[in-house]
Amino acid sequence: MKVAATNIVKRLRERGYSAYFAGGCVRDQLMGIPPRDYDVATSARPEQVMEIFPRTVPVGAEFGVVLVLSDHEQVEVATFRSDGDYADGRHPDRVTYTEDAKLDVLRRDFTINGLLLDPLTETLLDYVGGLSDIRNRVIRSIGEPIQRFREDKLRMMRAVRFSARFNFKLDAATRETIQTLASLIGQVSKERLRDELSKILTEGYACGGIQLLEAVRLLRPILPEISSLQGVEQPPEFHPEGDVWTHTLSMLQIMDETKRGLRQGLNPTATDWASTAGHCQSSQESAYPPISLALGVLLHDVGKPETFEVKDRIRFNNHCEVGARIAIQICERLRFTSRQTERVAQLVRGHLKFKDLFQMRPATLKRFLRQDAIEEHLELHRLDCLGSHRNLDAWNAAKEYLNDLPPEVIRPARLVSGDDLIALGYSPGPVFKKILTAVEDAQLEHLVEDRTEALQWVESQFGKDKFHCNKD
Secondary structure, eight states, X not given: OHHHHHHHHHHHHHTXXXXXXXXXXXXXXXXXXOOSXXXXXXXXXXXXXXXXXXXXXXXXXXXXXXXXXXXXXXXXXXEOEEEOOOTXXXXXXXXXXXXXXXXXXXXXXXXXXXXXXETTTTEEEESSSHHHHHHHTEEOBSSOHHHHHHHOTTHHHHHHHHHHHHTOEEOHHHXXXXXHHGGGGGXXXXXXXXXXHHHHHHTTOHXXXXXXXXXXXXXXXXXXXXXXXXXXXXXXXXXXXXXXXXXXXXXXXXXXXXXXXXXXXXXXXXXXXXXXXXXXXXXXXXXXXXXXXXXXHHHTTTTHHHHOEESSSEEOTTHXXXXXXXHXXXXXXXXXXXXXXXHHHHHHHHTTGGGGGGGOOHHHHHHHHTSTTHXXXXXXXXXXXXXXXXXXXXXXXXXXXXXXXXXXXXXXXXXXXXXXXXXXXXXXXXXXXHHHHXXXXXXXTTSOOSHHHHHHHHXXXXXXXXXXXXXX
């Protein structure tokens, strides 16, 4: 993509326009991080960009943004501009195009994102002290922070994300302004909050991000249920690390360390995650953690404040089910997809089931191991253990079972169908599910091995139900 972006800059220059790499790609190059994509800022107007390049998509032409397509790559090309007021707290009411690159930089959010680079000469244009802030590891608003954040309230969360991701400090004025304006974060659309929260949770810096959200007063307006975990005590024999808040942060920290280990090829759990999951994206690092797992970690004990009680010891009876209900409310509030919401609820609801692993009947164990996203359930359990008592016996046992039991043993082909039951004289109805489940249990426990044995077993166990079914 860098080659494609460089060629775009070269073409624009040949046509007499100014053009530079802009924003995150410049920041990342200076920090030694491979850029994920490359953006170009130019004095050319959108219609001029589209005239020069035959394959374009005007994704935000009203704001001067055009995608230039090249083979299988696309580069965002934006016209230098200055912005008017932001009445909706997101988009400028008016955009004024300019040929002055400095004016374009001054409308951007943070100094580290306000750098321009000439890729043809490797000349850096720094109008806002961004290079110094990178060297000093500081996140600082360009201009007056109150103006930047009032223009777009989501920038407050972005400041937190960049601070956590790069382990940079928030500039004092930037931090104080976020604390002052934090209550306004509710004006941001739930979808945009969701997207920014997802990045905080999955980029490898979730623990620091959640802590900083709390420190600058953004967490409670967005996730009051997580703020409420603070001070909720736990039984020390199971949770020597401390309260529910501390336990959740510990899990997020271990998840972050796993992410960074995968990225560097150093973490011993990398192979475990990849092999258990059975699928990844372009790399193990990009596949971990999926947002459903990250949310599962954040929300797994969200039911504890509501179920806290002290009897013989501190207890949280039914907190998994209560937590699943709360998790669904949170995911729906933040506009996560129904599939993501269901997955998170399953993780929260089932996160304590591993404690019963050694008492499970063979059929129950196999059903447990074949549940959807078992790799995420396993990883949540591993993080839960490492963030508390550190006993991984059940996790190790589950891994061994999955390695030793072939898929056809865990999920064998069905021996008996509904049509078979009808042929035996049973009438369709609720009893069908009962019989089919019982037959599968017998199959999973090797009490029956083929269809003939299964049909004989049905007759021996449920023959009396045939009369009742026909009578009804």
